[in-house]
Amino acid sequence: MLKISRVTRRFGAKVAVDNVNLEIPTGQMVGVIGRSGAGKSTLLRMINRLIDVSEGSVEFGGLEVSSLRGQSLRDWQRDCAMIFQQFNLVPRLDVITNVMLGRLNRRNTIMSLLQIFSEEEQLLALKALERLDIAQTASQWAQTLSGGQQQRVAIARALMQEPKVILADEPIASLDPRNAKIVMDSLQAINEEQGITVVTNLHTLDTARAYCERIIGMSAGRVVFDGTPEQLTTEVARELYGADGLQEAFSEEMTSTSLEAIVPKRKKKKHAELPAGALEAPLASAGLPN
Numbered sequence: 001m002l003k004i005s006r007v008t009r010r011f012g013a014k015v016a017v018d019n020v021n022l023e024i025p026t027g028q029m030v031g032v033i034g035r036s037g038a039g040k041s042t043l044l045r046m047i048n049r050l051i052d053v054s055e056g057s058v059e060f061g062g063l064e065v066s067s068l069r070g071q072s073l074r075d076w077q078r079d080c081a082m083i084f085q086q087f088n089l090v091p092r093l094d095v096i097t098n099v100m101l102g103r104l105n106r107r108n109t110i111m112s113l114l115q116i117f118s119e120e121e122q123l124l125a126l127k128a129l130e131r132l133d134i135a136q137t138a139s140q141w142a143q144t145l146s147g148g149q150q151q152r153v154a155i156a157r158a159l160m161q162e163p164k165v166i167l168a169d170e171p172i173a174s175l176d177p178r179n180a181k182i183v184m185d186s187l188q189a190i191n192e193e194q195g196i197t198v199v200t201n202l203h204t205l206d207t208a209r210a211y212c213e214r215i216i217g218m219s220a221g222r223v224v225f226d227g228t229p230e231q232l233t234t235e236v237a238r239e240l241y242g243a244d245g246l247q248e249a250f251s252e253e254m255t256s257t258s259l260e261a262i263v264p265k266r267k268k269k270k271h272a273e274l275p276a277g278a279l280e281a282p283l284a285s286a287g288l289p290n
């Protein structure tokens with residue numbers, strides 16, 4: 001269980017996250033949605049301890065991670081892998097070494113600096129790449145891969161950490177629809193097959209509704225919705241995005257879908273099928289061609 005209690009984060013006078021309380025059971029797949037600036041990234045970064053809370057606490061399995069220091073903090077950052085919109089790979093290192101860097105917190109510094117990895121680590125990295133269906137890229141420089149492939153390498157690197165939690169900060173925001181679907185399918189498969197808790201910030205409602213069993217909606221640093229996709233009504237969406245932001249959230253023009261149309265398409269719990277065209281939404285709002 002990941003427990004977030006009365007968590008607030010300030011940047012000067014700006015309150016980025018405001019008194020957030022959440023309990024996320026192990027194995028849940030959670031989507032965090034909201035407009036730009038709602039506080040989604042800040043929340044994830046506090047969980048992973050890339051930044052500290054101003055007030056409140058984050059606990060995992062009874063351990064207060066918001067006050068960890070030194071080795072125990074590094075252990076938490078190993079257990080709680082993070083995936084970023086911009087992949088954060090080392091561009092001029094081959095793919096397999098990038099993946100093995102996920103072991104950094106498990107090995108001594110000298111071996112890591114010299115980039116000496118055991119046969120077992122190399123096999124594990126290959127296995128992780130195979131799981132993401134990109135083992136054939138193992139010896140290429142990371143920078144030669146497409147965005148979708150790079151994000152899959154980043155997920156493989158996260159798997160090398162053998163994490164208990166994966167936090168993904170807008171993992172598909174830079175991807176074309178096909179790669180976005182591959183990446184979301186991969187995260188969902190990891191969640192379902194390995195029982196790893198996944199908390200992912202997403203730009204559009206459609207994607208969150210298609211993949212996540214629980215959706216948390218944030219607005220101005222606060223949690224204003226916490227429920228199932230089915231409970232996310234048009235009124236809630238309007239509160240989250242504002243009347244003028246609804247199109248950004250759904251891009252109904254692009255997807256020809258609406259809340260009412262999407263809901264019956266979901267299977268009971270989780271499923272892999274996206275509503276037709278749903279993933280074009282982030283592209284459209286980013287002004288990119290399909």
Ligand SMILES: Nc1ncnc2c1ncn2[C@@H]1O[C@H](COP(=O)(O)OP(=O)(O)OP(=O)(O)O)[C@@H](O)[C@H]1O
Nearest residue numbers: 011014015016034035036037038039040041042043
């Ligand atoms: N390091 C920082 N210094 C000052 N203000 C910050 C910092 N990081 C975030 N903020 C502010 O905190 C608020 C929440 O930002 P955050 O990035 O968490 O939002 P978000 O919902 O993730 O938005 P986006 O989708 O655009 O990333 C914003 O007003 C942002 O400008």
